[in-house]
Amino acid sequence: MDITRSSITTAKGPADWFTGDVYIDAVAAAPSPSRMSANLVHFMPGARTHWHRHPLSQTVFVTEGVGLCQRRGGPVETIRPGDRVLFEADEEHWHGAAPDRLMVHLAINEGDGDHDVVHWLQPVTDDEYAGEERTDD
Template identity: 80%
Template sequence: MDTGKGPADRFTGDVYIAAAAAAAAVAVAPAPSRVTANLVHFMPGARTHWHRHPLGQTVFVTEGVGLCRRRGGSVEVIRPGDRVLFEADEEHWHGAAPNRLMVHLAINEGDHDVVHWLEPVTDEEYTATPATD
């Protein structure tokens, strides 16, 4: 499986992900399923832009420490073994903590329009104080 750098119109910082083609995903379920899974590596401080998934997204952290945030919510710290479910069309972002690498498995469903990309996450949004447990 080839790994490429995530495009700047979707990510801030250095992000490495399998190519968007379903054949390059970590896992593709056979038809009629529309589920794919991609392993995404975020270097320290890297993150997605705000985005949403018409059918939702599940992120499973495999390594490092990350951050995520739902529109209108608080920044959450995510660690290996954490599973984050973003509901259908819920605007959100996710990425690495400022000083840590983060790797996650992103599980999506859809045969087209799996993600709708929005504006970049500002530094102020990214550095907001995380919610406490």
């Protein structure tokens, strides 16, 4: 057993990965041979990732607030606490907070010596974020 006390400072999400104010807390980065990492990501209202993809997939688990997510070519989906979203390997997507609500999610990723954890792409435009096809299931 290894207990890591809360000593890692919250990191501001870099502008080349996010639009708006985003804060990241490291949760897990297990040593090899594990390939798993997890981060608690706090999106302020309107903040979002850029388009990106994960060679080995990504799961996000919403813990607070109301968020939005979209896979390339699909509708913008509303996500709420308790919702779990699996983005398939190499599926281009984005996720973030609703325009008027913050959203916090746990992002779980895999990486290894042959696969980067994430490939960042272009920012999500305001029109893409507004998504006329939004679904609120």
